[in-house]
Amino acid sequence: MKLVTLARWAELTFEDPPSVTTLRMWARTNRFDPPAQKVGRSYYVAIGSKYREPPQPEFIPQDNSLVSRMIRDMTGYPSKRIGN
Structure with missing residues (x-):
């Protein structure tokens, strides 16, 4: 190869x-x-x-915790910002 x-x-x-x-x-x-x-x-x-596209997670937390922000960044989901 x-x-x-x-x-x-x-x-x-x-x-x-x-x-x-x-x-x-x-x-x-x-x-x-x-x-x-x-x-x-x-x-x-x-x-x-x-x-290949990565598999989408079944559940993404909608809070603004560090873990949920990291999951959204890794999967390409838009970030949820405080005040929006």
Whole structure:
């Protein structure tokens, strides 16, 4: 299995590739199948890797606790701010 950098994988996969920052976030949150590998400070993925959406949690607390804010940030749900 040949590994390539995130930027190279994006060039091969997309017409208009996402930014390297987005690709790193995908690697950190395990959105590649098979998962990305971190070597030193760089991430590498197999050429045939696919992007996959993470599963949505069944329940997201609606309070403003740290745990619920972290869950909403990880899943992409909009943050609930005090006073909104």
